[in-house]
Amino acid sequence: MRLIAENLGGERGGETVFSGVGFALEKGQALVVTGPNGAGKSTLLRVIAGLLPNAEGRVSIEGGGEDFPSIASACHYLGHQNAMKTALSVAENLRFWREFSGEPVLDIEEALEAVGLGGIGHLPFGYLSTGQRRRAAIAKLLVSHRPLWLLDEPTAGLDKASESRFAALMMQHCRAGGIIVAATHLPLGIDGAKELRMGVTV
Amino acid sequence: MSGRTEGGAQARASQTMLALFLRDIRLSIRAGGGALTGVIFFLAVIATIPFGVGPDLKLLARIGPAILWIAALLACLLGLDRLFQADREDGSLDLLVLGNERHMLALTVLTKCLAHWTGSVLPLVIAAPLLGLFMNMEPISIGATALTLLVGTPAITFIGAAGAAVAVALPRGGLLISVLVLPLTIPVLIFGVSASYGAVAEPDPFLQPFLILAALTLFLAVLGPAAAALALRHGTD
Numbered sequence: 001m002r003l004i005a006e007n008l009g010g011e012r013g014g015e016t017v018f019s020g021v022g023f024a025l026e027k028g029q030a031l032v033v034t035g036p037n038g039a040g041k042s043t044l045l046r047v048i049a050g051l052l053p054n055a056e057g058r059v060s061i062e063g064g065g066e067d068f069p070s071i072a073s074a075c076h077y078l079g080h081q082n083a084m085k086t087a088l089s090v091a092e093n094l095r096f097w098r099e100f101s102g103e104p105v106l107d108i109e110e111a112l113e114a115v116g117l118g119g120i121g122h123l124p125f126g127y128l129s130t131g132q133r134r135r136a137a138i139a140k141l142l143v144s145h146r147p148l149w150l151l152d153e154p155t156a157g158l159d160k161a162s163e164s165r166f167a168a169l170m171m172q173h174c175r176a177g178g179i180i181v182a183a184t185h186l187p188l189g190i191d192g193a194k195e196l197r198m199g200v201t202v
Numbered sequence: 203m204s205g206r207t208e209g210g211a212q213a214r215a216s217q218t219m220l221a222l223f224l225r226d227i228r229l230s231i232r233a234g235g236g237a238l239t240g241v242i243f244f245l246a247v248i249a250t251i252p253f254g255v256g257p258d259l260k261l262l263a264r265i266g267p268a269i270l271w272i273a274a275l276l277a278c279l280l281g282l283d284r285l286f287q288a289d290r291e292d293g294s295l296d297l298l299v300l301g302n303e304r305h306m307l308a309l310t311v312l313t314k315c316l317a318h319w320t321g322s323v324l325p326l327v328i329a330a331p332l333l334g335l336f337m338n339m340e341p342i343s344i345g346a347t348a349l350t351l352l353v354g355t356p357a358i359t360f361i362g363a364a365g366a367a368v369a370v371a372l373p374r375g376g377l378l379i380s381v382l383v384l385p386l387t388i389p390v391l392i393f394g395v396s397a398s399y400g401a402v403a404e405p406d407p408f409l410q411p412f413l414i415l416a417a418l419t420l421f422l423a424v425l426g427p428a429a430a431a432l433a434l435r436h437g438t439d
Contacts, residue, residue, distance in 0.1 A: 051296055051438045073303035081293025087232040088225070097297070099221035102214060102304060 035198035041183035086126030230321030266337035346401030360426030
């Protein structure tokens with residue numbers, strides 16, 4: 001499986017945010033997108049996911065087979081928001097996304113153990129702290145299988161121990177043949193990750 | 203679609219939609235879900251009318267079905283702005299849109315509409331017979347009005363979904379949605395009320411307007427979610 005972007009450009013409200021971005025990722029590779037605020041890291045991730053139209057160029061996935069013919073069907077998108085409902089319990093939230101996304105992998109409890117939140121599945125999501133919420137959102141990546149992870153500031157709000165635990169999860173995903181594209185300010189600790197530096201174009 | 207059998211894909215789609223339906227129902231009945239706002243508004247409007255109109259029982263009975271329908275229509279529009287906005291604020295909407303490849307976004311929207319209707323509008327229909335008593339309506343008139351509300355109100359939700367999808371990015375979109383949607387709901391109101399009157403006023407037919415009302419609901423069940431899905435697909439930013 002390959003993720004290929006050629007001469008990709010994105011815009012927000014008619015303003016070009018970035019242009020001429022190109023990369024090719026084989027399976028097992030990770031790309032860390034860095035750059036100052038406003039450089040277009042989030043826009044790039046949304047363009048890759050197909051949530052924003054690409055202003056120019058193209059991005060596609062190859063070799064996904066019948067199960068993952070397009071990027072939208074092959075990706076987990078973890079945005080700034082956690083996509084969890086505060087009124088539902090953590091387990092209810094995860095169970096819903098597991099059912100909705102399909103391709104189930106880990107149990108709810110196993111996924112929560114993996115992010116260090118074992119035993120709190122019964123709590124309403126709204127009771128959790130910022131870091132715990134982020135970890136619960138990361139558990140969402142583990143309950144259903146997607147080869148491509150698009151992560152927007154995945155470690156925002158995480159403490160040191162959780163950061164390293166998440167780094168281990170990302171490496172495990174890469175070793176299993178997954179692809180990661182992560183936008184971040186902080187070092188993520190993925191060994192052998194490629195880096196894409198985005199500058200402000202204006 | 204995957205290489206698995208067609209039947210398997212259908213079973214998975216219906217399971218997924220059931221999960222979405224149950225989640226939205228759960229959200230609407232938990233704290234802050236707002237399932238009761240519509241009913242309370244409905245109750246408030248109907249309870250106020252007799253004070254405004256005065257103690258003329260005949261007049262109340264005559265305008266009863268129309269008042270019930272208008273109040274139900276406005277109560278339906280009340281909670282519509284949250285249909286997609288809540289999902290947009292917490293980022294769920296992005297994932298629902300990305301799920302388009304596995305199960306059509308229009309189907310997801312239809313499921314959300316049905317959950318919204320069951321959670322917020324069905325209570326209105328259940329409360330309508332009780333409120334019909336306030337309006338001094340005859341039993342047969344109450345029954346006919348409740349039946350037309352049951353059949354007609356889903357249409358309002360389906361049109362409303364399209365309005366809600368267009369206005370999803372606006373922070374105070376509630377009023378805009380009502381204004382956008384209200385003209386489109388007028389046919390539903392007209393046929394709903396005329397069927398309700400047809401049941402009691404002798405020469406007027408009941409069945410014809412009632413069937414047109416049912417047809418409107420079925421038609422909009424397809425058109426509304428499809429339009430809403432289109433708006434959501436192009437409205438992400």
